[in-house]
Amino acid sequence: xxxxxxxxxxxxxxxxxxxxxxxxxxxxxxxxxxxxxxxxxxxxxxxxxxxxxxxxxxxxxxxxxxxxxxxxxxxxxxxxxxxxxxxxxxxxxxxxxxxxxxxxxxxxxxxxxxxxxxxxxxxxxxxxxxxxxxxxxxxxxxxxxxxxxxxxxxxxxxxxxxxxxxxxxxxxxxxxxxxxxxxxxxxxxxxxxxxxxxxxxxxxxxxxxxxxxxxxxxxxxxxxxxxxxxxxxxxxxxxxxxxxxxxxxxxxxxxxxxxxxxxxxxxxxxxxxxxxxxxxxxxxxxxxxxxxxxxxxxxxxxxxxxxx
Amino acid sequence: xxxxxxxxxxxxxxxxxxxxxxxxxxxxxxxxxxxxxxxxxxxxxxxxxxxxxxxxxxxxxxxxxxxxxxxxxxxxxxxxxxxxxxxxxxxxxxxxxxxxxxxxxxxxxxxxxxxxxxxxxxxxxxxxxxxxxxxxxxxxxxxxxxxxxxxxxxxxxxxxxxxxxxxxxxxxxxxxxxxxxxxxxxxxxxxxxxxxxxxxxxxxxxxxxxxxxx
Numbered sequence: 001x002x003x004x005x006x007x008x009x010x011x012x013x014x015x016x017x018x019x020x021x022x023x024x025x026x027x028x029x030x031x032x033x034x035x036x037x038x039x040x041x042x043x044x045x046x047x048x049x050x051x052x053x054x055x056x057x058x059x060x061x062x063x064x065x066x067x068x069x070x071x072x073x074x075x076x077x078x079x080x081x082x083x084x085x086x087x088x089x090x091x092x093x094x095x096x097x098x099x100x101x102x103x104x105x106x107x108x109x110x111x112x113x114x115x116x117x118x119x120x121x122x123x124x125x126x127x128x129x130x131x132x133x134x135x136x137x138x139x140x141x142x143x144x145x146x147x148x149x150x151x152x153x154x155x156x157x158x159x160x161x162x163x164x165x166x167x168x169x170x171x172x173x174x175x176x177x178x179x180x181x182x183x184x185x186x187x188x189x190x191x192x193x194x195x196x197x198x199x200x201x202x203x204x205x206x207x208x209x210x211x212x213x214x215x216x217x218x219x220x221x222x223x224x225x226x227x228x229x230x231x232x233x234x235x236x237x238x239x240x241x242x243x244x245x246x247x248x249x250x251x252x253x254x255x256x257x258x259x260x261x262x263x264x265x266x267x268x269x270x271x272x273x274x275x276x277x278x279x280x281x282x283x284x285x286x287x288x289x290x291x292x293x294x295x296x297x298x299x300x301x302x303x304x305x306x307x308x
Numbered sequence: 309x310x311x312x313x314x315x316x317x318x319x320x321x322x323x324x325x326x327x328x329x330x331x332x333x334x335x336x337x338x339x340x341x342x343x344x345x346x347x348x349x350x351x352x353x354x355x356x357x358x359x360x361x362x363x364x365x366x367x368x369x370x371x372x373x374x375x376x377x378x379x380x381x382x383x384x385x386x387x388x389x390x391x392x393x394x395x396x397x398x399x400x401x402x403x404x405x406x407x408x409x410x411x412x413x414x415x416x417x418x419x420x421x422x423x424x425x426x427x428x429x430x431x432x433x434x435x436x437x438x439x440x441x442x443x444x445x446x447x448x449x450x451x452x453x454x455x456x457x458x459x460x461x462x463x464x465x466x467x468x469x470x471x472x473x474x475x476x477x478x479x480x481x482x483x484x485x486x487x488x489x490x491x492x493x494x495x496x497x498x499x500x501x502x503x504x505x506x507x508x509x510x511x512x513x514x515x516x517x518x519x520x521x522x
Contacts (some may be wrong), residue, residue, distance in 0.1 A: 082460075086507060098501030108467050111459050113477045122460065129464035130507050145507060168489050173467070174501065178464060182504055224419060237469035237476035 001183065001292070002139065006074035006100035009307045011186070011215045016273065019076065019188065019217055020292055022068060024059035033064045033307025037071040039289045045304055046072070046103055047174070051078035055115025055206040062096050068161035069101065069265045076159060077101055080109030085125035086110050086134065086145050090272075093135055097154030102265050103161040105188065106131040129182045131158055136183025158183060163190040163242040164201035173204045176214075186215040188282040192233070194240040194306035195271045200274050211277030212218075220270045221284040222265035222291060226250060262291055262298075269299040310374075310401040312420035313343045320397065321360055323417040327394035329363045331386065332419075335373040335400040344420050345399030353399060364494055365393040373404030381412040390414065442520070443511030448500050450491040457484035463505040505511065 001008060010017045020040045025032040025081045033049070040047050047068060059136055064076035079089065096104060108128040126134065134145050135158050139201035140174045142153045160179050164172055176187065192198045198218065207213050223229040223241075226249050233241035245264065252260045282300075285292050296302060324330060338360050339382030344407045348370055354364045366389035370382045383390065390396065395415035398405045401422040425438060439456045445463065447454060455461050461478050466485030469476025473486045492498045512521050 002522075035516075106461055108462065111469070111477045115457075124461045125510065126507050127460070127464050129504055133504065152451045161468060167470045167472060167483070168464070168486055171489050171501075175464075175466075176500075178502070178504055231349045238471055266437070 003102045003155045003157040006307065007076070008157045009043045011306055012185060013307075014065045014304055015216070015305050016301065017046075017217060018044050018204070018304065019140070019282045020047040020289075021282070021284040022047050022049045022064065022073075022075075022289070023053065023286050024049055024061070026056065026066040027270070028059065030059075030067050033059065033067040034071055036289045037068040039238055040292055041072050042292045042304060043302070044283070045074050045280075048075040048076040048078055050107060051080045051107070052115070052307045053078075053081065053110065055082065055110045055112045055120075058093070059115060062099070062101065063091060065096070065101050066099055075101055076103040076104065078107060079131070080107045081124055081126050081131055082109030082112060082130060083209075085123050088211055089126065090134065090138065090144055090227065091183065092152050093138060094150075097156055102155070103157045103159060104135060105161065106135065106184070107161055112303060113263050128160055132158055132179060132182040132184045142184075142245050142271045144168050158187050159188060160184045160185045161190070162187050163205060163238045164192070164198050165190055165194065166238040172201060173208055173210070176205065176210055177208060180210060180213045186217060186279070188217045188220040189219045191219045191284060192268065192272065195268055197240060199270070199275050202277055206277045211279075215279040216277065217280045217282040218275075218278050219282045219284060220265055220268055220272070221286065221287065222258075222295065223249060223261040224270045224288055226257060231262075239275055252259055262295060265295055266276055269295070269301075273299075309426070310338045310403065310422055311342065311424040311500050312339055312342050312401050314344045314349070314399065317356055317360075320417065320419055324357075324362065324395065324397070327362075327415070329393045330357055331365050331390050331396045331414075332357075332367045333359050333372045333373070333383070333392040333398045333400070333404075334367070334369045335367055335371075335398075335404050337372040337374065337400075339373075339400045339404070339420065345404075350398055353397065355425050357397075365389045370375055370404075373398070373400045376410050379404070379407045383408075383411060385493040401512075440514055441508070441510075442514075443509045445505070448503070448505060449495065450495060450500065451487045452484060452488045452491060454484050454488065457482075457487070461508075463508055503518070 016150045022036045047062045049064040065077050068075045106128045112122045137143050139153050142150050162176050230247045232239045248264055249257050249260050323450050332353055334345040336351035350367050357364050366386055368386050370379055373379050397417045398408050398417040405418045437456055441455045460474050470483040475481040475483045
């Protein structure tokens, strides 16, 4: 085992994995994280905590992860290159490992222009692929990026994101191969609504033999309202929400839309489960964490495996 | 070519504050080419300051303010007017403002923002072409610069926000990595992208500030 990660154990056991997501508050209130973590406990194998998602200042990922861990979640620290140079990144890598956190997701990060501090200086000293390689080298070779050695290595299970729907489409699979070469252990994809397009991407992934080299978690999320669906369809970069998904929600009475969104999410999960090479799902019910237990249960993903 | 844009008048008047007498300097190099600090713009600025109740003690136009010797030489005939002024307003790039500061012991206000190198030494202005990073990667990227043209300076791009050939931050900005991949595809050299580009040496770039090893 590369780490003490519960998620790694689930993959090792060959079980279909489930990860969740916790959005930390834009305040110093630990209760928000505790509450969300308690909802997810027992229903996910690990949970991401976002790192200034959409470049909005929020409670830091590592600190929120520590709170979630106290509740009994195996947290996945998200780490973006937007706000940290290689010195800060490596210090945080040592820090999260020293705190007993086991997973880290390497991201370039949403551009600062999106957030509530658009005048901030973007760092981008490294990109996500270089960051993956830095963590891997620290963990497996006990070496910093500069080549200096360390006494105790950070035993982290290394993740990264991939967007099967971003352009240029023909380059998405080679880029995944590059992330694998850099040393990634697991991949979480962008939220999938266009299952056909995702299935095609997975076919290219299997043809290149990449599903054997990395664990792929398919991103899913229930749509809470027609407005939320439209927002994702038109405003979120790299999202592919087919019109038929919105139509499905429009077809029910207004007070039934959220319920239909949950049903739709379960349908998508069931279709994804049939796609060869998918190792699990990453369920992102952002600001709607309370529906996670129902979705996981109805998708037939309970009980979650327990390890002593 | 250093591309400049004139600052808003309110900002310039804010710099000037309570100062009463201003000497305006323009540049017949890039600033004239950008219509931000040539003869016409200096005359217009004189009028605007006078309308705002300021006294313009004099004006001077310098051939290439990036040459500090030239700035010294061409400001010398205006010594009396400059000494009688509270400050100078320079309609030029940041280099010209600093060249003026280096030869005049008066407050020097920038009248323009330097927004781009615009291809530098050339007339190719629509986008930044070179950020003087000191560690050129253009071979790997098929002659299109990810430092100057990717919003995240990615060396192993594209990120997940590239859609329809555009950058995630604006539909008006082409995704540099789409351009790079298109070009390498056209040249049959996508193999260049298989290599993981190692973390860049920023110590030779301008981001290292005064400590830059260039």
